[in-house]
Amino acid sequence: MYKVDLPLRTVLMFSFSTRLIRRSFCVSKQFSILSKAHLKSPHISSVPSISQPVAASFLKSWSCQSIKDPAFLNLRSDHTMATQSSAPQLVHDFTVKDARGNDVDLSQYKGKVLLIVNVASQCGLTNSNYTELTKLYEQYKDQGLEILAFPCNQFGSQEPGTNEEIQQFACTRFKAEYPIFDKVDVNGSNAAPLYKFLKSSKGGLFGDSIKWNFSKFLVDKEGHVVDRYAPTTSPLSIEKDVKKLLEKA
Template sequence: MWLKSLTTANSVAIVVLVFAVVAVFYHYADSPTMSGDELPSSIYDFTIKDIRGNDVSLSEYKGKVLLIVNVASQCGLTNSNYKELNVLYEKYKNQGLEILAFPCNQFGGQEPGSNEDIQEVACTRFKAEFPIFDKVEVNGKNSTPLYKFLKSQKGGYFGDGIKWNFTKFLVDKNGKVVERYAPTTSPLKIEKDIQNLLQAS
């Protein structure tokens, strides 16, 4: 019965507290491997694997605006995010936008499939045309180096750890991480920021 007596404010406070605890955990889990000496100086220094296992150098994206997103196939945010990411990609891909999607199963086990399963869901069910990469971990000791770098450049509220699926990083044409957006920030709300970076010389 006490649950029914919680006010909206109390409910929000509990949610914030939970996120804070998770964030602190991931912050300390990442800390031993976050030495600046070990991190590349630019996003273009990274080579990553695509969903088929092929090596891809991020230097291939020099001069483009990048939106980097950790995705999941079974999240409550999946439908809306894929739909809006598709809208952005279709609208701006010929102007220099590239969306890089990184499947991750660390949040609620919502990306459990193989790379082949993920590709089928992303490209067939959600009609994604932007690049999908190898499934990665974005938090903890096994966090992929790219995400260690992204988090070191733009921390989040309550610590640097990624909080949930569909956290978004915006990277300018020079490879600088300029903004980080929460999972609940819809892609279309980022459109103006993308436009500004595309128009920048």
């Protein structure tokens, strides 16, 4: 049998590096190149050697999804964890714009129960929702409830006004004391990152997309999205869910 003497540590280092750089790349060509280079090495007799079939078998066992080395698995695990941790995991991880265009870090609401609503001023649901949102807020704001209203003009163009006009409408007509933020898109490629996160956390009955004005998301004190309600669900009908989260330690 033809025998090629290769340093065992070289085979190990090479195969491990190849796997890290390109997981699905077959190492046979690299093995061939490595073999030719080491045939000419003056130090080849000074280290342990293995035959070509054995080396090839060894390399194959380290390639294409078959690496079992704990150190490598730890590297993959660390990389995966770093990638996952970089993505927002909580509502508190987001920064949004207020009606004046200033940044608002939602981490300031840690410890609060949040009701996040996309609002509109000219919708058939406007009167009932704004009226009940005000009642709910007055009832529970001192216990830790915050309502975050995000105007949106994507449904029937029923929120055409400026931020200033929207705020004046809500605060004057419905005495809204909770914050009303910058106008946003909640669907489509330009959807606000917060709404992409809300939808991915709690899909609707017929898919993730927001269906109309006054869709509602309930968020616990730690920033987890715990429930989603349809536009036709009245704010007062979810009072029991709000109370349950407020009473939770």
